[in-house]
Amino acid sequence: MTQAVIIGGYLVLLLGLGIFSGRFFRGTSSDYFVASRSIGSFMLLMSVFGTTMTAFAMVGSTGEAFRVGIGTYGKLASYSGLIHSACFFFVGLKLWELGKRNGYLTQIQFFRDRFQSDALGYLLFPILVMLVVPYLLIGLLGAGAVVKGVTRGAFPEFFIATNGAIPPWLTGLVICSVVLCYIFIGGVRSAAWANTFQTLVFMVMGILAFFLIAKGLGGLEAASAQADESKMVREGNMTYLEFFSYGLIPLSVGMFPHLFQHWLTAKSAKSFRLTLIAHPVCIMLTWVPCILIGLWATGVFPEAKPNAVLGMMVAEFAGPIMGGLVTAGVLAAIMSSLDSQFVCLGTMFTQDIVIHKFGKGKFTDRQIMNMARGFVVVIVLVTYGLSLLEPRQVFSLGVWCFSGFASLFPIVFAALYWKRVTKWGAMAGVLATVIAWIVLFVLSDYGANRHFLVLGAQPVVFIFLSCLVSLVVVSLFTKAPEDEILAKFFKKVK
């Protein structure tokens, strides 16, 4: 009961912050979609980092460490520290500069302009939306699992089927409503404010949970001593090739449409500096405690389900008040991604479909923002409906979603660095990615087979290669782009 009250209090506080940040909203669609490109260094770090960390980072990492041990950190977190910042450096900065110069609000606007192709935009739109949906699902499933874990027995008369715990359908409904409320008020600006607050909350609460659980287990050394030794190494838990091939997955940040939108909110290129440097350490501060909690759980709840591990450990060792605060931290991590994804979906729909098709002059700013809100509600309803079906493990779902985005990375990289790439090459790359992703996803029993590998490597390797090879081969066999188009994107064109 105490946990439920604290979680409720946190959500009210968050709504208050959303309403407050809405006072800075300038009422224009530019402010709603890219905060008038006015976000400074610290807020950019918090919003970019908060956006990339979701249930995958807290619930997923704890569950995966519980399942396959400490190698979880290396295969995703430390790789991400290196590769995410590389994407910000080599892709994000250039896209920010091009976005500012050419007035882009979405990724698709950049691709349409770079490749001079309407069709590419219409091809990419549903694919990006369909890849964001599982990302949203990760958040809803993670939130539901954690809240259910920490509120066990709190409401025995209301929720008999879940032994008195708040059921996942209710958690999903509440957090979607809260996030929708504050992004409706101030768009990406409210998302940036909420992300800053929520990122601080989940980093502090994650560290707090770590120490409370360690204390509950008799100290750090005792906590590790009681854990399953086989999970302290990678031998027997993963192969070299599997570990190596995870390196492609963090490339997904180069193609996340919601991250693209956050990059565009930066006041200047210098605003990126803090993000570049601090992002790897922020990942470390969030993931290391979760990995150790997952490891320790192997000795405490050896039969637990991976998604439930974090909630169970918090409920067991943190006490009701701290348990409530830590759960609020987990929800913060989840909502700080949901908000950006919601805003982004609305932006893409209005800019890439409605305005692109009918022209900007046909609608007022208010109409554009309302259309964005309407589309977001539809997608949220679909995602919410999917979250009520048979749930997958958060980590597996996340890996499939990120594999799709990561496999499209060659397209954005080529668009920025390879003058010879053509619209036909880009379209071939997108189609090859879609086909390879669908085939492998079906073969993995729709993500249910957690051990699914292709020739010992992560499926992302083959999906990525399908995209890369198609992109290069088709580009080389089709007509090179005109020099005047290239001059807009490259400093030196002969």
Added chain:
Amino acid sequence: MKKAFVYILILMMFLLHQDFWLWDDKTLIFGFIPVGLFYHTLFSIFSSGLWFLAIYWAWPLREEEDTEDSEANS
């Protein structure tokens, strides 16, 4: 020259990530962190250092592309 050095460092970091020599080492550092996790924790800190160097030695934008210009083209 400095730019090339940063690019080599990025490549080296990628290679250093493949710590196969710690694959089955169960040593606990400070009595509680498995060495495989400790190594990658340090790796994250060094990644931050790498990007610090990259900012000062290999910044990809020219000076005129860096300027603050709120509301520009938006």
